[in-house]
Amino acid sequence: MDNNEADNSQALQGLFELLFNLGNLDSDGLNDSASSSNQGLNAVLIESEPIQEKNGLVESEHFSDPFDYVDEDINEDDVSSKLVTVSPNASSLELQPDDQNTDGAIASLQSLLLGSDLQILKASVNQLDHKIHDLEHQIYDPEELIQLLLPVITEILGIKVSQASAEITEAIAPVIDEMITVNIRQDQIQMSAALAPVMSSAIAQNIYTSPGEFANVIAPEMGTAIQEQLRINKGAMVDALYPIIGNTITKYMAEAIKAINEKVENTFSKEGILRKIRARLQGVSEAELILKESIPITIRAIFLIHKASGLIISEVQNPNSAEILESDMVAGMLTAIRSFVNDCITQSGFDAELSEIDYGGSKIMLEAAGHCYLAVVVDGVTTPILIQTIRKTLETIVSDHSKDVENFNGDLEAVPPPIKPALESIFIKTIAEPKSSNPYTLVVLIGLIVTAIAIPWGIFSYRQHLASQLQAQVVSAIFTSPQLSVYGLQVQVKDMQQVELKGRVPNTYLKDLASQVAIASAPTATINNQIIAVQIPPDPIQTTAEVNRITKLLNQIDGIKISTNYKPNLANLSLNKITISGRVLNQTHYQTISNAFAQIPGVAIVTNTIQVQPPQISIRIYFAFNFDQISATEASKLTQIKLIMDQYPDYRLKIIGHSDRLGSIEDNRRIALSRAVAVRDYLIRAGLSPERLEAIGSPQSPQNIPELSRYVGFALSLSSN
Amino acid sequence: MVDHKVSKKICLVGDFGVGKTSLVRRFVDRSFSDQYLTTVGVKISRKLVEINPQSLQLLIWDLEGSSKFKAISATHLQGASGAIIVADLSRAETVKHLEDHIHTFLTINPKGMIIVALNKTDLVTTEAIAQVQKMPELNDPTKILGVYPTSAKTGDSVDQIFTKLAIAIL
Numbered sequence: 109m110d111n112n113e114a115d116n117s118q119a120l121q122g123l124f125e126l127l128f129n130l131g132n133l134d135s136d137g138l139n140d141s142a143s144s145s146n147q148g149l150n151a152v153l154i155e156s157e158p159i160q161e162k163n164g165l166v167e168s169e170h171f172s173d174p175f176d177y178v179d180e181d182i183n184e185d186d187v188s189s190k191l192v193t194v195s196p197n198a199s200s201l202e203l204q205p206d207d208q209n210t211d212g213a214i215a216s217l218q219s220l221l222l223g224s225d226l227q228i229l230k231a232s233v234n235q236l237d238h239k240i241h242d243l244e245h246q247i248y249d250p251e252e253l254i255q256l257l258l259p260v261i262t263e264i265l266g267i268k269v270s271q272a273s274a275e276i277t278e279a280i281a282p283v284i285d286e287m288i289t290v291n292i293r294q295d296q297i298q299m300s301a302a303l304a305p306v307m308s309s310a311i312a313q314n315i316y317t318s319p320g321e322f323a324n325v326i327a328p329e330m331g332t333a334i335q336e337q338l339r340i341n342k343g344a345m346v347d348a349l350y351p352i353i354g355n356t357i358t359k360y361m362a363e364a365i366k367a368i369n370e371k372v373e374n375t376f377s378k379e380g381i382l383r384k385i386r387a388r389l390q391g392v393s394e395a396e397l398i399l400k401e402s403i404p405i406t407i408r409a410i411f412l413i414h415k416a417s418g419l420i421i422s423e424v425q426n427p428n429s430a431e432i433l434e435s436d437m438v439a440g441m442l443t444a445i446r447s448f449v450n451d452c453i454t455q456s457g458f459d460a461e462l463s464e465i466d467y468g469g470s471k472i473m474l475e476a477a478g479h480c481y482l483a484v485v486v487d488g489v490t491t492p493i494l495i496q497t498i499r500k501t502l503e504t505i506v507s508d509h510s511k512d513v514e515n516f517n518g519d520l521e522a523v524p525p526p527i528k529p530a531l532e533s534i535f536i537k538t539i540a541e542p543k544s545s546n547p548y549t550l551v552v553l554i555g556l557i558v559t560a561i562a563i564p565w566g567i568f569s570y571r572q573h574l575a576s577q578l579q580a581q582v583v584s585a586i587f588t589s590p591q592l593s594v595y596g597l598q599v600q601v602k603d604m605q606q607v608e609l610k611g612r613v614p615n616t617y618l619k620d621l622a623s624q625v626a627i628a629s630a631p632t633a634t635i636n637n638q639i640i641a642v643q644i645p646p647d648p649i650q651t652t653a654e655v656n657r658i659t660k661l662l663n664q665i666d667g668i669k670i671s672t673n674y675k676p677n678l679a680n681l682s683l684n685k686i687t688i689s690g691r692v693l694n695q696t697h698y699q700t701i702s703n704a705f706a707q708i709p710g711v712a713i714v715t716n717t718i719q720v721q722p723p724q725i726s727i728r729i730y731f732a733f734n735f736d737q738i739s740a741t742e743a744s745k746l747t748q749i750k751l752i753m754d755q756y757p758d759y760r761l762k763i764i765g766h767s768d769r770l771g772s773i774e775d776n777r778r779i780a781l782s783r784a785v786a787v788r789d790y791l792i793r794a795g796l797s798p799e800r801l802e803a804i805g806s807p808q809s810p811q812n813i814p815e816l817s818r819y820v821g822f823a824l825s826l827s828s829n
Numbered sequence: 830m831v832d833h834k835v836s837k838k839i840c841l842v843g844d845f846g847v848g849k850t851s852l853v854r855r856f857v858d859r860s861f862s863d864q865y866l867t868t869v870g871v872k873i874s875r876k877l878v879e880i881n882p883q884s885l886q887l888l889i890w891d892l893e894g895s896s897k898f899k900a901i902s903a904t905h906l907q908g909a910s911g912a913i914i915v916a917d918l919s920r921a922e923t924v925k926h927l928e929d930h931i932h933t934f935l936t937i938n939p940k941g942m943i944i945v946a947l948n949k950t951d952l953v954t955t956e957a958i959a960q961v962q963k964m965p966e967l968n969d970p971t972k973i974l975g976v977y978p979t980s981a982k983t984g985d986s987v988d989q990i991f992t993k994l995a996i997a998i999l
Contacts, residue, residue, distance in 0.1 A: 414908060415907075415908075416907035416908030417838040417888075417907065417908025417909065417910075418838060418873075418888070418890075418908065419836050419837075419838055419888065419908070420836065436836060436875050436886065436888055437873060437875060440838075440873035440875075440888050440890070441873055444870060444871045444873065444890070444905065447902065447904035447905055447907075448870055448902075450904060451902055451904055517835075517837075517910070518835050518836040518837045518838070518886075518910070519834060519835045520834050520835065520836075521834050521835075
């Protein structure tokens, strides 16, 4: 209330100023119009206006009627005393008619100083008195005062604010919050209306100046706000969120539909037909199967949890999951939820278990047995095969490790090692699980396929095995053969029993050798020898030397007299030509010589111009004159002829009879022939074939000496037939 | 995966409002709040306790307090290695119920370890604490590891009761 007191004194001071001004006004000219007085009063009162407002803030009743305050606190006595203090300044004025002492003094003064003017003055004072009374009335009567101030109050405030805005601010500041509070309490709607225009820009300003603050403030209410909005107008909220949720769903559905489309397109593919069969067998629609295949199942985590304590016995988490689950907490809470369901929901005496917790597209599958239970966190649509796998795994764990599980005390070291792989196997099975859901169809199908592949494959591989064994035999034989090992020959077994040899060797000998070796190593196989005998260019010097050597060697043989001409053709080995000329006695030699040179490496063509020359037989069987009988001495020569004929079986023998020139030509010819026939007959008797013998008579005598002309000569000739 | 070998379940048991949740919060989160929030069902927290050279993971089941309308859930007590039975020193009836809670817990877990926490020591005089501590039913060493005056508000003896229990059940 200190403030109020100060305000009061200020108000009083204002009044004093007012009256003082009035005095001044009076001395200047008391006939001034009331309006000008009013003006002065107003101006003074304005100073107290803010104070009244302040009071209004403190006490609401005061605010509603600010002039009550003035009424109460500024009493007449107070004002009178002020007026008394004023009086010395206006000593001639009778301002307080109630005061008798003053009256007396004034009356004497009147008579002394003023005389006739007194009447005029008195009238003026009376007038003034009226005016003061009016003014007092105006001041003290709130209604009047309001009427008085109303037209100018805004102007006054404006002037004051423009002159001393800081003062005004300071004066109002301490109570402005209370002002607003009170105002709100009085007329909330009006206040809201007043503040409304600035609210949004005020918030905007706040967000700009201190980011995050506003968000922090409204965050706790956001949920409620959204709920409320949903309650009021669900449609608007749906519309607002549609672009986000719509997109998310659209994206997901687009992917799912894409997968579905692909599957529908595959209707007549193998996969499609299999799906149709599966759908029939399972008694579900094909569409359902397609959907299942399109939204694949993913296991996020598998927990084996101790039933009573809720402690984790073992766990496997999908490493591809976005977040790793806090297994201990999950296990604990799941156990608590299970207990809760058992305690509160399951009817007594009815043994039931919580088997699934669904949330959105995911679920936790719970499978309890013995002293533990399995919790499998799955995204997507579960399949009967998964459930079966889970059950099987749990069965195995419970039956194999019942005691360990029961006595589990939180020590993970004590957990039997096979448990974790068992859990992992669920994972692996699910990952490996084809999108099919019917194990029997699948098993049969796979069985058929496997059989279809396995049998021919088995036969094939058995044959392969045999073939490779055969091949190994042949290869090892060829490579251990010293002449062949360096040529890297290829051995292929075709059609079980056919061995094909490939490669290159320098000559046909080696090629044939390869065949022989192969047959020896694989007697039952047929050999297809595809080895190519490649001609290796022989050394021309060596070839020439060899030709010379062979020539010399042949010439040492009886009855052979040859010479050779060898010209190596380096550009074309196939034109390497050897020309053999000379003579041989025997036909066999002729061939032998050709062969001998043909075998020399580097000799391609052998031109044999050898002439076969029969041996000369110089033996003559002499006869007596005109006689065709062979004498005993001459007959011994025929034994020689017989030997020669035996030596050269190819030859025929011409037996030529001669005669001397004595006597007639007729006789001579006759005797010559008969001598030849005699020799022939002798030789036939000696054992020669008549066909090899030809007896002819020479028509002419060879020389003049008769004794030497009577003979039979011999000539060998090659058989003409 | 957290690198630990051994986990144990312990329970906090006691009447409603004795400060079970506050003890857990003080021990696990190192914080305290005057606000009273009823635990519904059970709240599970975990804390790794180093007991040289080993470390033990405590899974702390903070059970819903019992009242005359609702008893402690027996299934929640199953498999616990130990329990902290809590009473509020400023409410005599909660101290009286300690024995019932001890009995219930031991019936379900005959080998379980028990520590009694006389909570809210900041609200009562030391004489009153001493008087409760002397109660014969709380001084049965075959059943109870110890009786500790605790204050979740100041943190007095909070770590001690959890650590002592952890050592005992390890």
